[in-house]
Amino acid sequence: MSALNNLSDIARNGVWKQNPLLVQLLGLCPLLAISTTLVNAVSLGLATILVMLLANFAIAGLRALIPYEIRIPVFVLIIAALVTVVDLSFNAFLHDLYLVLGIFIPLIVTNCIVLARVEAFAAKNGLAASTLDGVMMGAGFLWVIALIGGLRELIGQGTLFSGIEMVFPSLSGMQVLSADYPGFLIMLLPPGAFFTLGLLIAGRNWIETRANQRLLDQRKHNDKPAEKTAPATA
Amino acid sequence: MSNSPYLLKATSVQSVMLRVLLALLPGLSAYVWFFGAAIVVQIVLASLTARAAEALVLYLRGKPLALFLTDGSALVTAWLIALSFPPLAPWWLVVLATLIAIIVAKHLYGGLGQNPFNPAMVAFALMIVAYPQFMSRWPGIDAIDFATQWDIIFGLHANQALDALTMATPLDALRTALHSASTTTPATVASALANNPAIGHIAGRGWEWIAAGHLVGGLWLVQQRIITWHLPTAFLATLLLLAGLANAINPNEFAGPLFHLFGGGAILAAFFIVTDPVSAATTPYGKLIFAVGVGLLTWVIRSFGAYPDGIAFAVLLMNIAVPLIDMTTQPRIFGHKRGHKKTGKNHHE
Numbered sequence: 001m002s003a004l005n006n007l008s009d010i011a012r013n014g015v016w017k018q019n020p021l022l023v024q025l026l027g028l029c030p031l032l033a034i035s036t037t038l039v040n041a042v043s044l045g046l047a048t049i050l051v052m053l054l055a056n057f058a059i060a061g062l063r064a065l066i067p068y069e070i071r072i073p074v075f076v077l078i079i080a081a082l083v084t085v086v087d088l089s090f091n092a093f094l095h096d097l098y099l100v101l102g103i104f105i106p107l108i109v110t111n112c113i114v115l116a117r118v119e120a121f122a123a124k125n126g127l128a129a130s131t132l133d134g135v136m137m138g139a140g141f142l143w144v145i146a147l148i149g150g151l152r153e154l155i156g157q158g159t160l161f162s163g164i165e166m167v168f169p170s171l172s173g174m175q176v177l178s179a180d181y182p183g184f185l186i187m188l189l190p191p192g193a194f195f196t197l198g199l200l201i202a203g204r205n206w207i208e209t210r211a212n213q214r215l216l217d218q219r220k221h222n223d224k225p226a227e228k229t230a231p232a233t234a
Numbered sequence: 235m236s237n238s239p240y241l242l243k244a245t246s247v248q249s250v251m252l253r254v255l256l257a258l259l260p261g262l263s264a265y266v267w268f269f270g271a272a273i274v275v276q277i278v279l280a281s282l283t284a285r286a287a288e289a290l291v292l293y294l295r296g297k298p299l300a301l302f303l304t305d306g307s308a309l310v311t312a313w314l315i316a317l318s319f320p321p322l323a324p325w326w327l328v329v330l331a332t333l334i335a336i337i338v339a340k341h342l343y344g345g346l347g348q349n350p351f352n353p354a355m356v357a358f359a360l361m362i363v364a365y366p367q368f369m370s371r372w373p374g375i376d377a378i379d380f381a382t383q384w385d386i387i388f389g390l391h392a393n394q395a396l397d398a399l400t401m402a403t404p405l406d407a408l409r410t411a412l413h414s415a416s417t418t419t420p421a422t423v424a425s426a427l428a429n430n431p432a433i434g435h436i437a438g439r440g441w442e443w444i445a446a447g448h449l450v451g452g453l454w455l456v457q458q459r460i461i462t463w464h465l466p467t468a469f470l471a472t473l474l475l476l477a478g479l480a481n482a483i484n485p486n487e488f489a490g491p492l493f494h495l496f497g498g499g500a501i502l503a504a505f506f507i508v509t510d511p512v513s514a515a516t517t518p519y520g521k522l523i524f525a526v527g528v529g530l531l532t533w534v535i536r537s538f539g540a541y542p543d544g545i546a547f548a549v550l551l552m553n554i555a556v557p558l559i560d561m562t563t564q565p566r567i568f569g570h571k572r573g574h575k576k577t578g579k580n581h582h583e
Contacts (some may be wrong), residue, residue, distance in 0.1 A: 185364040195338075 007132055014136025021144040021197070022204045026112040030104050031145055032193045036156070039163040039173075041149025042142070043097055044104060047086055049138030051108050054082045056122040056134030063123050075118050076109070083109045096166035113141060148196045156187035247346070250460055251306030254506065257451030257460075258313055261502065264447040265317070268440030269373050272321035272383035277313055279325055280332045284312035287336040295341070307346050311335050314354035314506060318499055318546070319361070322371035322386045331357035351553045352513040358546040370542070372403050404441055404497040406542045408489055445501040452505025464521040465514060466504040472529025473500060480537065488537060500532070503545045513553045519563040520556075527552045 020026045027048075035041045058078050059066070066074050087105045090098040098105070108114065117137050122130040153159055158181035162173030186192050265273050288308040292299050315331050335353035343349040362369045373383065384390075455461050473494050480488035494500060499507075508514060508528055515524035528548045535544025 182365065182368075186360050189363070 007129065010129060010133050011136045014133060014138075014140045015143070016140070018137075019140040019144060019204070020113045020116075020137055021141055022201050024113075024116070026116055027141060028197075030107065030111060031148065031197065032190045034101065034104050035145050035149040035152055035193055035196075036188050037153040037162055038146060038150040038160055039097075039167065040100060041145045043094075043167065044101060045138070045142030045145045047090065047101075047105055048108055048111065048113070048141050049135060051079070051082055051086055052114055052117060052134035052138040053131060054085075054134075055079050055114055055118055056130040057127065058082070059118050059122040060125060060127045060130030066123075071123065072115075072119070075115060075123075079114055079118065080109045094167060097163075100163065100166065113137060144200065148193060148200065151196050152187045152192050155184050156192060157181075157183045245460075247305040247307060251310050253458055253460055254310050254455065255306065255313060257455045258317065258448070258506065260450045261444050261447035262317070264440070264443040265321075268443065269321055270378060270383050271380050272373065272387060273316065275325075275384065275387055276316040276319060276321055276323070276328050279328050280312035280316040281309055283329045283332040284308040284336050287333050288341075291337055291341040291345075295345070297345070302346065305346065308336055308340075311340070311353045314502075315357050317502060318354065318358050320369060320371040322373050322383060323368050324389055325387050327361060327365060327368050331361050334360055347512055349512055350556065352507060352510050352549050355507060355546040355549045355553075359550055362541060362546070370403075370406065403542060404439075404493070405536060408493075408497075409542060412487070441498070442496040445496045448501045448505060452501065455505060455509075461505065461509040462521070464518060465509045465525045468522045468525035469504045469508050469529045469532075470495065470500065472526045473533055476530065476533040480533075494533065494536070498536070498543045499545050503528075503532075503549070507545070507549060513549075513556065515556050515559045515563070517560055517563040517565055519565075520559040523559050523563065524552050524556060527555065 014020075018024060021028075021031060030044055030048075034044045055075075055078065059075060062078070083106060086108070090101070090105055117134060121133045125133070150160060153162065154176055158175060158177035159173050160176050161171070164171045164173055184192075187196070262273070262277075285303065285308060289299060289303055292302050312332055312335075315335060316328060319328055319331065335357035339351055339353035339356035340346070340349050343351075371386070378386075452461075452466060456463055456466070474491045477489065477491040477494040481490040489497070508525055515521050528545070531548035531551055532544045535541065535547055539547075541547065
């Protein structure tokens with residue numbers, strides 16, 4: 001666990017290296033259902049971050065008190081309580097958005113990312129590291145679902161930020177492509193989410209492969225390997 | 235492509251694809267005769283797009299351009315897309331469909347010989363889900379001259395008058411008449427077909443001759459041993475049987491077998507789409523199961539579904555089942571007893 005104690009490693013794991021959507025492929029159900037517009041996607045992403053932060057914090061704090069044999073039911077109960085709080089808050093303060101997101105806020109309870117991070121990380125690590133892990137894994141979820149939501153909205157109906165008035169009543173969505181853009185309905189339907197996610201995963205793998213290749217080339221062509229390894233051993 | 239007697243020289247992909255294109259010509263001629271030359275424009279658009287997309291992907295994948303560009307498989311896909319799309323569809327629809335077929339449905343799955351789904355049908359299904367309003371732009375027979383057709387394809391024509399120039403396909407006309415809720419007395423098949431300009435002697439006006447042309451081309455392909463009889467026969471027989479049975483039981487609700495065979499894309503599908511050597515089943519029994527499945531689903535979707543012609547969806551649904559079908563219908567290997575398979579165990583002793 002010594003490597004993971006490094007806080008920047010935790011951040012990098014959540015956002016990129018072990019990204020919950022692009023690498024672990026967890027939480028695909030809300031991704032398919034909610035990433036139809038940018039506003040919906042970001043809203044659900046923020047709700048998920050909030051739940052993950054609270055869940056990891058709570059469980060890292062309580063882990064000494066939770067019996068190992070029944071830890072999973074206890075985790076689920078704690079997560080369910082936190083999600084209920086978030087769900088009721090959405091209902092109270094962002095009621096229009098609450099109607100759009102509907103069942104998917106309560107369903108954060110069953111989102112595999114939340115339970116996975118609680119079980120794999122918060123149950124074994126300290127308070128600060130666990131809280132950071134929750135936020136960063138949530139951030140990894142947020143940026144991918146936001147990107148997919150933005151792409152699907154743009155290609156599917158030619159707009160961005162449609163529905164923003166549900167969050168900020170003074171703002172309104174904008175028409176990015178020309179008004180007679182015929183739209184591309186398939187992007188707004190679940191297949192569109194699969195296509196976009198597949199392409200993003202391919203893109204991430206491509207970047208990783210190139211980075212690894214460059215690292216290998218660098219090592220191979222390096223005439224003075226001592227210079228390269230010096231900082232690591234120091 | 236060579237099988238065990240090795241008496242015949244193995245045919246090259248190029249010669250197969252060239253003969254498939256030739257076999258499409260009779261149907262295409264009838265098409266131009268009845269609906270005008272717009273289809274030729276669409277074929278040219280689709281072919282150019284297919285070649286460009288193919289070259290681009292081959293370059294990106296680092297594959298030999300000359301070898302794969304001349305095999306003609308992309309051209310067959312392009313022609314099938316153009317022939318199954320309405321001729322008055324806007325130009326970008328066919329271009330987009332061809333790009334999706336070649337880049338997504340063909341090359342993202344590994345290229346020629348690797349794609350589990352028929353690329354032309356993937357394109358068709360995507361487009362009819364995404365753009366139903368453009369996928370119904372069929373011209374009336376002799377209604378529009380070529381200049382107007384050209385203007386419509388390239389968006390130079392005022393959109394308001396478009397409805398007057400286009401006509402429903404026979405399958406569409408029947409569906410609308412049977413399922414429209416506005417009329418108080420529901421139409422029967424006979425009354426729907428009696429006074430409809432889209433309906434000819436046995437099925438759709440013009441359509442029946444296009445289908446006849448494709449039948450001639452398809453039979454020539456069988457004679458040339460490019461395709462075997464299994465797939466087209468099983469597909470058409472299933473469609474014929476189901477339509478005949480349903481029509482005999484309730485002639486008011488269900489159109490007859492001839493209408494199903496000659497009223498839509500059934501003949502084109504039977505000889506050119508169901509027979510796709512890559513995405514269809516390959517074992518003899520498997521071919522029969524595959525084609526019967528496509529026929530069954532086509533009839534069900536046509537009779538009860540929401541889309542005008544169900545062939546594309548039927549083909550794609552059966553494409554998914556192909557690995558299972560092929561695995562369970564492996565023919566007996568020479569020298570092995572068939573009894574081995576009956577135990578249900580796959581491993582050899």
